[in-house]
Amino acid sequence: MSTQNAPAEEPGYGIGAVARRLGVPAPTLRTWNLRYGIGPSRRSPGGHRRYGQADLRRLEEMNRLIHHGVAPADAAREALGLRLDDASPVAKVPPSPQPPSPQPPSPQPPSPRLPEVAVPSADMLARAAAVLNGRALDEGLTAGLTRYGVVWTWQRLVLPVFETISTGQERTGAGIEVEHVFSDRVMAALQPLIARPSKPVNARLALLACAEDEQHSLPLYALAAALATRCRVESRVLGARTPPAALAGAVRTLSPGVVFVWSQQWATGDPEPLGALPALRPPYRLMVGGPGWRGELPRAAVRVGSLKDAVRRITAALT
Numbered sequence: 001m002s003t004q005n006a007p008a009e010e011p012g013y014g015i016g017a018v019a020r021r022l023g024v025p026a027p028t029l030r031t032w033n034l035r036y037g038i039g040p041s042r043r044s045p046g047g048h049r050r051y052g053q054a055d056l057r058r059l060e061e062m063n064r065l066i067h068h069g070v071a072p073a074d075a076a077r078e079a080l081g082l083r084l085d086d087a088s089p090v091a092k093v094p095p096s097p098q099p100p101s102p103q104p105p106s107p108q109p110p111s112p113r114l115p116e117v118a119v120p121s122a123d124m125l126a127r128a129a130a131v132l133n134g135r136a137l138d139e140g141l142t143a144g145l146t147r148y149g150v151v152w153t154w155q156r157l158v159l160p161v162f163e164t165i166s167t168g169q170e171r172t173g174a175g176i177e178v179e180h181v182f183s184d185r186v187m188a189a190l191q192p193l194i195a196r197p198s199k200p201v202n203a204r205l206a207l208l209a210c211a212e213d214e215q216h217s218l219p220l221y222a223l224a225a226a227l228a229t230r231c232r233v234e235s236r237v238l239g240a241r242t243p244p245a246a247l248a249g250a251v252r253t254l255s256p257g258v259v260f261v262w263s264q265q266w267a268t269g270d271p272e273p274l275g276a277l278p279a280l281r282p283p284y285r286l287m288v289g290g291p292g293w294r295g296e297l298p299r300a301a302v303r304v305g306s307l308k309d310a311v312r313r314i315t316a317a318l319t
Contacts, residue, residue: 012042012050021056022063027138027185028192029059034146036076038062058082071198071228119143122160129161129182130168130175137182141189150193150226151308158186158222183218193225200234202318204257204284209238209247211292212273216240216264219289223260223310231315244273251278257318258285260310263292271297285317 019026033039038058040049051059058079065075120128120140128136144153161182169175206227208220217240227233238250242261251259259277263269269292277286286301289310297303304310 012040012044012052013056014048014050015040018051018056018059022059024059024063025188027142027188030138031142031146031189031192032059032062032072032076034142036073036080038076038080066195071195072192074198119147120157122157122164125157126161126164129165129178132177132181134181134185137185138189141185145189145193150190150222150229151311154222154226154307186218187221190221190225193229194221194237195228196234197228197232199232201232201315202234202257204318205254206233206235206258206260206314206318207238207247207250207254207256207284208235208260209242209250209262210240211261211263211268211270212243213241214263214265214268214290214292216262216290219262219264219307220260222307223289223314226307226311227314230311231319233315233318235314244276247273248276248278251280251284255280256284258287258314260287260289260304260314263288263290265292266294267292269293269295271295271301274298274301285313287313287317 013021015026015029018024019029029039039055040051041055042050042052044050061082062072062075062079065078066072070078120136120143125137125140128140141153141157144157148156162179165175165179165182169179208224210217210220217237220237220239224235224237227235236250236254236256238247247259247261250256261274269290271288271293272295274286274288275298286298287304287310288297288301289304293303302313304313
């Protein structure tokens with residue numbers, strides 16, 4: 001049989017192509033490679049990292065497991081041990097031209113890691129935000145989360161950058177776009193970390209919500225990510241502008257062990273709706289966070305002063 005038209009060796013795929021095929025953001029793929037060693041194992045003739053067929057199939061399996069509630073670390077472990085002859089093919093990816101090996105597949109070593117990105121200072125991250133440099137923000141936030149975790153990154157990087165942005169807005173009256181871009185990249189960095197832990201330590205959920213009309217929901221997602229990654233605590237986030245009736249309905253439906261409500265602004269910090277939340281048996285712990293709360297809180301409510309404090313108190317209440 002002629003070999004003139006035999007397919008060339010598989011060229012591999014760049015991170016952008018893989019992100020589009022799997023529906024996973026490129027920053028998330030970089031996080032998976034840095035944190036779990038599941039990434040590109042090939043190089044192009046020019047020396048660029050490329051994903052091969054085996055890499056794609058492992059990523060598809062990891063993505064599938066995460067969508068079924070498996071923690072990212074456990075999903076990566078399963079994907080790295082995947083028998084490729086049993087794996088379903090990645091959609092629209094042509095099969096490898098290499099014939100299957102007659103020998104049983106040997107355990108796959110961890111894929112080569114990308115060069116580690118140095119954790120930036122808050123000033124460096126603020127400068128990247130000021131010029132809307134999304135890539136630098138993604139890399140810096142991922143580096144901080146990977147090396148030091150959610151609480152450190154939130155307190156040492158995210159909050160100082162927001163303070164710098166806010167100071168600039170007060171001085172110039174401009175910079176809303178900077179705040180929005182930075183908020184978007186922080187959310188993108190936190191989202192992969194919010195997945196349900198594979199073995200949660202809590203039987204009852206932590207229910208996290210914003211006060212009515214409160215739009216600043218990012219602290220809730222940071223709290224959910226810290227609870228999941230630091231303490232294996234499962235939570236449910238209702239997000240911004242949660243009406244009291246909706247929060248009450250979620251309390252009745254989920255029977256959480258902790259209800260945490262965030263108020264960033266004075267205008268949203270009316271504590272009266274908290275007193276109207278339904279009572280449960282067994283009871284839940286009511287906690288509030290943020291600088292917006294005014295007046296007297298319900299007697300049973302506990303005010304937390306920081307992300308670290310919230311993680312500690314919620315974990316203690318649920319375990």
